Amino acid sequence: MNHPPPTGEQRDAPTDPDRPAITRSDLLFVFTLALVLRAGFGIALLVRAEDPSALTYPDEEQYWMIATSLWHGEGLVDELGFRATRMPLYPAFLAPLTGLPYGQVAAKALHWLLGAVGAAATAGLGATMFNRRAGRWAGVFVAVDPFLVFFSSLLLTETAFIVALIVLCRVAWTVARPDDPRTGIRQWALIGLCSLLCVYLRESSVGLVGAMLLMLVAVRRMDRTAIAGSVLAVAIVIGGLSPWTLRNRIVTGDWCFLTHRGGISLYDGVGPQATGESNLGDIKQMEAVRGLDEVQWNRFFLAASWRAVRDDPVRIVRLGAVKLARTWNPIPNAESHRTTAVRLVSAFWSIPIFVLAAACTILRSRLKMVTPRRILLLILPALYFSAVHCVFVGSVRYRLTSMPLLEILAAVAWIALCDRFTRRVQTGANARVR
Numbered sequence: 360m361n362h363p364p365p366t367g368e369q370r371d372a373p374t375d376p377d378r379p380a381i382t383r384s385d386l387l388f389v390f391t392l393a394l395v396l397r398a399g400f401g402i403a404l405l406v407r408a409e410d411p412s413a414l415t416y417p418d419e420e421q422y423w424m425i426a427t428s429l430w431h432g433e434g435l436v437d438e439l440g441f442r443a444t445r446m447p448l449y450p451a452f453l454a455p456l457t458g459l460p461y462g463q464v465a466a467k468a469l470h471w472l473l474g475a476v477g478a479a480a481t482a483g484l485g486a487t488m489f490n491r492r493a494g495r496w497a498g499v500f501v502a503v504d505p506f507l508v509f510f511s512s513l514l515l516t517e518t519a520f521i522v523a524l525i526v527l528c529r530v531a532w533t534v535a536r537p538d539d540p541r542t543g544i545r546q547w548a549l550i551g552l553c554s555l556l557c558v559y560l561r562e563s564s565v566g567l568v569g570a571m572l573l574m575l576v577a578v579r580r581m582d583r584t585a586i587a588g589s590v591l592a593v594a595i596v597i598g599g600l601s602p603w604t605l606r607n608r609i610v611t612g613d614w615c616f617l618t619h620r621g622g623i624s625l626y627d628g629v630g631p632q633a634t635g636e637s638n639l640g641d642i643k644q645m646e647a648v649r650g651l652d653e654v655q656w657n658r659f660f661l662a663a664s665w666r667a668v669r670d671d672p673v674r675i676v677r678l679g680a681v682k683l684a685r686t687w688n689p690i691p692n693a694e695s696h697r698t699t700a701v702r703l704v705s706a707f708w709s710i711p712i713f714v715l716a717a718a719c720t721i722l723r724s725r726l727k728m729v730t731p732r733r734i735l736l737l738i739l740p741a742l743y744f745s746a747v748h749c750v751f752v753g754s755v756r757y758r759l760t761s762m763p764l765l766e767i768l769a770a771v772a773w774i775a776l777c778d779r780f781t782r783r784v785q786t787g788a789n790a791r792v793r
Contacts, residue, residue, distance in 0.1 A: 374446065381486035381494045386479045388499030394479035396503060401512040405464060411766050412463045417640065418516040420444070423463065426453035426467035439643070441653035443607045443619045448559035450518050466514055471684040473518045477697055479503040480525040483765040488737075489728050489771055501763045505708050510759055520560045523541060526758055527553035531571060534588065550575075551595030558596060559603075562617040563720050563751075567690055567743045568596060574739060578732045589713050606631035613654040622660030628682070628751040629667050635681040636692065637752045682753030683745060689713070699718025710763075715769035717774075726775050737764040 405411045414420050421437055428436040429450055433469035437444045456462040456469075476537060480502040486494025511518050530549045534542055554568040572589045579585035602615060607615035626664065627637055648656050668675050685692050689709035690702045720738060740761035748757045 360566050365737075374590045379694065381483055381491050381524055384490070385486075385495050385498070386482055389482045389495070389502055390475045390479040392499065393502035394471060394475035396508050396610065397474045397511040398468070400508050401471055404512055405467075412461050414463060414514060414627060416513065416515070416560055422450060422453060422514055422516075423457065426450040430454040439653070441619060441656070442610045443613075443615050444652065445620065446513065447603065448556070452519065453514065464512065466488050467512050470511050470514070470518045473522055474507060477507075477518065477521040477525060479619065480522060480529070484529050484532070485767040485770060486523055488733055488767065489528065493532060493767065493770050497763070497767040500712065500766040500770055504712075504762065504766065506755065506759055507762065510756070515756070516561050519762055520564070520760050523556045523573065524552065524564075524740065525763060527557060527571070532736060533574060534585075534734060544588055544591060545586070545607065547584075548589070548595065550682075551592035552599075554592060555596050555599040557619075558600065562620070563744075563747060565596075565617065567740060569593075570743055571736075571739060572719075574664040574735055576733065586677060611652075611654055615654075617652045619657040622657035622664065624751055625664040626660040626667075628748075629664050629675055629678065632666055633667075633678055633752075635678055635685050635753050637754070652763055653747050656670055662752050664732055679749035682751075683749050685753030686745060686755065686758050688746050712766060712769045715772040716765040719768040719772040719775075722772075727729050729771060737768055741765055 373729065414423060425435050425445055428434060429447075434449055435442055435445065435450055435464055453466055478498050480499025481501045482494045484494070485497035497676060507518075507521075530546060530553055534546050534550060536542065539731055550572070554571075557564040572592055576589050578584045604614060604616050607613060611619070613619070613791045623639065624641060627633065627639055627642060630642070632638060632642070646657055651668055652661060690705040691697055717731060719726060720734055723731075723734055741758070741764070748754070760764050
């Protein structure tokens with residue numbers, strides 16, 4: 360008897376609902392592997408450092424300065440005396456550690472833990488969206504990813520944001536399946552809360568949140584629950600940001616919804632001096648902005664940025680291509696990290712992952728359980744941050760938050776490749792026996 364082909368919803372159903380998608384031992388293995396690699400690499404760096412409390416990059420120093428200011432009761436104050444330069448959640452996370460001896464080391468240790476949690480969370484998401492094997496391989500990929508291992512020892516938002524984004528995608532996947540009995544307003548409220556968490560960590564994610572809500576409404580075919588739920592999620596994000604906006608109005612005199620960093624960041628990407636990489640140090644010393652308060656500073660750079668775009672749009676398009684190439688460069692862009700060993704490790708890791716993820720996306724019809732809604736959810740952050748950093752500066756750093764989701768796709772393609780190879784070996788062995 361012939362059976363009709365499965366619908367999209369049927370293909371999205373779990374392959375074996377009676378068996379847990381992934382076991383605790385799987386998650387513990389991925390967590391432990393990720394923690395050992397991150398802690399081992401981080402400790403090795405600390406042992407080699409002349410000053411274990413020293414920070415490597417200006418953004419790290421700024422976050423630590425803001426956190427220190429917050430801990431001492433002076434508010435979120437950066438090196439220029441500005442008070443709305445960064446979203447508050449990450450400095451608040453660091454603040455209690457600034458009062459400890461070698462607080463920077465303690466903060467890095469927490470980042471190693473967060474990185475391990477992110478790897479385990481990726482394994483759980485991969486298993487939920489596909490199956491146990493996909494989850495385990497995806498978790499292993501994230502655990503051993505050399506870029507993620509490296510950045511887990513930096514006091515930047517990437518490591519924490521990955522965890523928040525994975526949780527958001529996990530809840531979003533429940534909503535993206537109309538046949539799931541758990542789908543309801545409560546899940547949409549959770550999406551709103553997870554979205555708010557992402558925005559409070561990184562203001563650039565506000566557009567990603569909007570794009571994800573639109574995608575979810577589209578895959579739900581604009582049913583009433585999806586429309587009402589998305590409105591609720593948006594209301595939660597706006598309502599949750601209201602105290603921050605009011606605080607900015609009180610301390611800076613401006614109704615700032617996010618931060619006053621947008622202007623200088625945009626100018627860094629499109630100004631007359633722009634090359635595709637960041638040069639904030641020189642921009643902050645510009646004569647034209649000396650003596651300006653942060654509101655005037657932000658408005659000056661916004662106006663100068665739009666003027667640069669209008670004056671030479673062709674240059675902006677060319678710069679966009681340069682920045683996109685920098686963001687997805689398989690090896691680090693910084694000369695200080697382009698030793699032969701680093702380049703080899705980076706290339707031998709990144710290129711296969713890119714190829715596998717692309718193959719899973721392009722050849723989805725040949726791969727079991729790879730449906731359009733799975734592809735959309737997993738590649739949306741990569742598409743979004745690629746578009747954003749075609750405008751702002753490009754860096755390997757800015758693709759990292761989307762890599763765990765792409766590594767889920769890479770894991771699915773890798774499993775299909777391994778299965779195909781195994782079948783060929785078995786077929787050949789059977790033929791020889793005959």
